[in-house]
Amino acid sequence: MNQQAYDSVNAADTAISFSNIEKSFALPGGKKLTALGDVSFDVREGEFISIIGPSGCGKSTLLRLIADLDTPTNGTVLVENRAPNELVSEHRLGVAFQEHALLPWLTIVDNVALPGKLSGTSVDPKKVQELIELVGLTGFEKAYPRQLSGGMKQRASIARSLVLDPDVLLLDEPFAALDAVMRRKMNIELQRIWSERQVTTMLITHGVDEALFLSDRIVVLSARPAGVTRIVDVPFERPRDPSIMRTELFHDLHDELTEMLHSPGADGED
Numbered sequence: 001m002n003q004q005a006y007d008s009v010n011a012a013d014t015a016i017s018f019s020n021i022e023k024s025f026a027l028p029g030g031k032k033l034t035a036l037g038d039v040s041f042d043v044r045e046g047e048f049i050s051i052i053g054p055s056g057c058g059k060s061t062l063l064r065l066i067a068d069l070d071t072p073t074n075g076t077v078l079v080e081n082r083a084p085n086e087l088v089s090e091h092r093l094g095v096a097f098q099e100h101a102l103l104p105w106l107t108i109v110d111n112v113a114l115p116g117k118l119s120g121t122s123v124d125p126k127k128v129q130e131l132i133e134l135v136g137l138t139g140f141e142k143a144y145p146r147q148l149s150g151g152m153k154q155r156a157s158i159a160r161s162l163v164l165d166p167d168v169l170l171l172d173e174p175f176a177a178l179d180a181v182m183r184r185k186m187n188i189e190l191q192r193i194w195s196e197r198q199v200t201t202m203l204i205t206h207g208v209d210e211a212l213f214l215s216d217r218i219v220v221l222s223a224r225p226a227g228v229t230r231i232v233d234v235p236f237e238r239p240r241d242p243s244i245m246r247t248e249l250f251h252d253l254h255d256e257l258t259e260m261l262h263s264p265g266a267d268g269e270d
């Protein structure tokens with residue numbers, strides 16, 4: 001294949017592209033904080049990609065740019081080859097941020113259906129039921145968030161993020177508040193959900209093991225101003241069993257990635 005043909009195949013295959021993204025914030029006193037220095041990478045259609053990097057390096061900022069909650073100072077973000085605001089206005093984006101709590105006065109079924117209400121899109125109740133089943137919450141449709149465990153609430157918010165059939169799913173540390181056992185369960189759950197739908201997914205996490213277990217590729221960001229330190233291909237076959245976490249290859253990759261996170265330039269806040 002010549003280079004031109006290769007490039008066009010690649011472009012068709014690209015779900016999200018970051019080209020030379022710089023993001024600075026104005027601070028009080030006229031100072032400037034550069035969060036993202038020069039970030040470029042692509043996410044392929046249907047890919048599960050994780051972003052890891054030192055605390056405060058700009059991971060959430062990167063997601064906010066895709067979700068059109070902020071704009072880059074320099075560079076271009078494209079989602080499905082279009083400006084992020086176009087996808088957002090068409091509700092093609094599913095978002096589960098850690099701080100996106102469920103509404104306490106709505107039942108689980110109403111919380112999951114909420115994006116339909118908010119966007120004026122009619123969502124088939126059968127579809128809501130299917131999603132509740134998909135995340136393993138059958139029987140809890142009429143429960144209120146306070147009656148659910150932390151993990152169950154996270155699963156409900158993942159169901160909610162999928163209700164409008166998004167092209168792209170953005171997850172910002174969705175399991176950060178969970179204990180190790182629950183987190184492991186949620187990782188298995190998320191792998192199952194992703195393999196059923198293969199929606200392009202971008203996960204931000206501090207968990208190297210979580211990133212290795214779930215991702216096709218892992219993008220390692222450096223400390224602020226963040227750039228891409230490396231992009232690691234994750235070689236494990238799918239579907240993945242948790243037993244891969246006990247293999248030598250998993251441990252080696254885990255060590256390598258942890259090393260990168262703590263290499264000179266990382267800010268040590270982690």
Ligand SMILES: Nc1ncnc2c1ncn2[C@@H]1O[C@H](COP(=O)(O)OP(=O)(O)OP(=O)(O)O)[C@@H](O)[C@H]1O
Pocket residue numbers: 025026033035053054055056057058059060061062224
């Ligand atoms: N609206 C804003 N105004 C000023 N500074 C901001 C703003 N949003 C983010 N920042 C700064 O940009 C940097 C990157 O923030 P961001 O939240 O993207 O980091 P992060 O990698 O997600 O961190 P963590 O791992 O702790 O969640 C931080 O230093 C933060 O203080």
Ligand SMILES: [Mg+2]
Pocket residue numbers: 059060061
């Ligand atoms: Mg963050």
